[in-house]
Amino acid sequence: MKIPSTEVIIVGAGFSGIAAAKKLHEAGISFKILEARDRIGGRVYTRYLQEDLYLDLGGQWIGPTQDRMYELCKEYGISYFETFDEGKNILNLRGKIRTYKGIIPKMDPISLINLDILMRKLERMAKKIDVHAPWAHPKASTWDQITLEAFLRKNSKTKSCYEVIKVGCETIFACELHEISLLHSLFYIRSGTSLDSLINIQEGAQQHRIIGGMQGIAEAMAAPFRDQIQFESPVDKIIQGANQLQVISGEQQIDTNHVILTVPPPLLKKIHFEPGLSEEKNKLLENYPMGRVGKCFMIYDRPFWRDKQFSGQVVSDDPRSHQTVFDCSPADGKYGILMGFTIGNRADDYFSKNEESRKAQMLNQLTQYFGEEAKNPIRYIDFSMSDEPWSKGCYAGLIPTGAWSTWRDAYRKSEGNLHFAGTEAATVWHGYIEGAVRAGETAALKINQKIQKESL
Numbered sequence: 001m002k003i004p005s006t007e008v009i010i011v012g013a014g015f016s017g018i019a020a021a022k023k024l025h026e027a028g029i030s031f032k033i034l035e036a037r038d039r040i041g042g043r044v045y046t047r048y049l050q051e052d053l054y055l056d057l058g059g060q061w062i063g064p065t066q067d068r069m070y071e072l073c074k075e076y077g078i079s080y081f082e083t084f085d086e087g088k089n090i091l092n093l094r095g096k097i098r099t100y101k102g103i104i105p106k107m108d109p110i111s112l113i114n115l116d117i118l119m120r121k122l123e124r125m126a127k128k129i130d131v132h133a134p135w136a137h138p139k140a141s142t143w144d145q146i147t148l149e150a151f152l153r154k155n156s157k158t159k160s161c162y163e164v165i166k167v168g169c170e171t172i173f174a175c176e177l178h179e180i181s182l183l184h185s186l187f188y189i190r191s192g193t194s195l196d197s198l199i200n201i202q203e204g205a206q207q208h209r210i211i212g213g214m215q216g217i218a219e220a221m222a223a224p225f226r227d228q229i230q231f232e233s234p235v236d237k238i239i240q241g242a243n244q245l246q247v248i249s250g251e252q253q254i255d256t257n258h259v260i261l262t263v264p265p266p267l268l269k270k271i272h273f274e275p276g277l278s279e280e281k282n283k284l285l286e287n288y289p290m291g292r293v294g295k296c297f298m299i300y301d302r303p304f305w306r307d308k309q310f311s312g313q314v315v316s317d318d319p320r321s322h323q324t325v326f327d328c329s330p331a332d333g334k335y336g337i338l339m340g341f342t343i344g345n346r347a348d349d350y351f352s353k354n355e356e357s358r359k360a361q362m363l364n365q366l367t368q369y370f371g372e373e374a375k376n377p378i379r380y381i382d383f384s385m386s387d388e389p390w391s392k393g394c395y396a397g398l399i400p401t402g403a404w405s406t407w408r409d410a411y412r413k414s415e416g417n418l419h420f421a422g423t424e425a426a427t428v429w430h431g432y433i434e435g436a437v438r439a440g441e442t443a444a445l446k447i448n449q450k451i452q453k454e455s456l
């Protein structure tokens with residue numbers, strides 16, 4: 001009998017892989033993590049420009065009901081701070097720039113009522129979705145046949161209402177709205193508690209940022225088992241035999257009893273499985289692209305817009321601009337940082353230009369919004385995970401029409417001793433870091449229970 005070199009192989013050292021490893025480590029189960037990149041964090045990536053200045057180029061916010069994230073902060077003594085959210089917000093709608101307070105932009109009364117009714121409708125529909133089985137809702141097959149875009153168009157009686165809800169949803173889902181089904185949108189909303197929760201800063205998913213950057217949490221979690229992470233080791237092939245599995249990365253072959261896969265869907269599709277994955281999982285993977293979003297940071301020597309009572313937040317329907325802008329300055333306000341999201345087709349267009357043009361384009365917008373002082377940044381940096389071979393896009397995988405009804409929970413179902421984690425396998429906070437952590441922990445728990453059962 002061949003002795004396995006390790007009980008579990010985890011593929012990917014993003015939050016999901018690290019969370020799974022943490023649970024296995026605590027349970028005393030041997031494991032190894034194979035990571036394609038030369039760093040941990042995956043879609044979370046904190047880049048330090050200097051000792052007192054860092055940017056979260058990937059995931060950065062946490063908010064209420066993301067209980068595991070707050071527990072991890074507590075466990076490792078990592079501090080977080082309130083996202084700056086005081087003062088006037090800006091709406092750039094059909095060429096007109098105006099200011100407003102709170103979360104609902106200033107529009108004509110009919111559009112405002114329409115927007116409120118539409119948001120409440122989405123909220124009501126999402127509330128009835130069972131996140132473990134979205135396909136089980138009585139109207140699931142109808143909702144799965146239409147795109148989110150078609151639904152919003154049908155229910156928007158004015159152009160302004162449509163444009164505002166469109167930009168809001170693009171920022172939540174990081175895609176063009178015809179790329180996802182209405183059913184997936186409702187599942188995603190319910191999975192993240194509510195639409196209010198996904199949109200809001202206060203009491204919402206954007207409430208807190210991590211001192212030192214989000215990657216610091218993953219680093220702290222991984223510290224006790226860092227030597228068990230093998231970097232620059234993309235997994236190419238997994239052979240599942242009767243009793244054991246063989247994981248192949250380049251020249252290396254490792255025998256193991258269980259594998260946890262945490263990679264994004266398009267990269268899962270690239271791994272060669274012998275025997276192949278189930279037909280349902282393969283079919284789902286054939287049509288499971290990633291969202292497209294770029295984060296663009298304009299860095300100033302101070303957050304000058306706060307002097308003029310601006311929050312730094314912008315919502316814009318102008319296709320040449322960022323959909324949304326946020327104040328991403330450090331907790332102490334030592335520097336001023338405005339971060340713009342460019343999403344979907346706007347992101348494709350933006351990143352087809354060279355860096356100088358991208359900077360000029362953003363500077364031009366920020367000057368319109370915040371005045372002449374915006375013309376003098378100390379630095380501009382942007383980043384898109386669509387260009388990253390080990391992410392292929394962000395924030396998460398996109399589930400198109402028909403997929404939930406047809407393939408149901410095929411993505412997260414274990415196949416033999418192959419276990420599927422990553423945020424795309426999450427039912428709660430799907431698409432978010434919290435979801436990645438929960439899915440990783442669930443996979444580790446499953447394996448632990450199996451081992452316990454086998455040892456009886």
Ligand SMILES: Cc1cc2nc3c(=O)[nH]c(=O)nc-3n(C[C@H](O)[C@H](O)[C@H](O)COP(=O)(O)OP(=O)(O)OC[C@H]3O[C@@H](n4cnc5c(N)ncnc54)[C@H](O)[C@@H]3O)c2cc1C
Nearest residue numbers: 012014015016036042043059060061235394422423432433
């Ligand atoms: C711009 C942006 C903003 C975001 N904002 C937020 C936010 O504010 N809050 C929030 O909660 N979420 C946010 N998200 C989403 C969040 O970052 C992700 O949901 C989460 O990080 C996913 O973690 P994961 O472990 O599931 O996957 P990943 O982080 O993608 O980890 C998978 C790992 O697998 C590795 N890998 C891939 N293929 C292979 C292979 N063949 N072999 C070995 N290794 C492989 C990858 O290198 C990667 O490290 C954002 C994402 C982006 C990009």
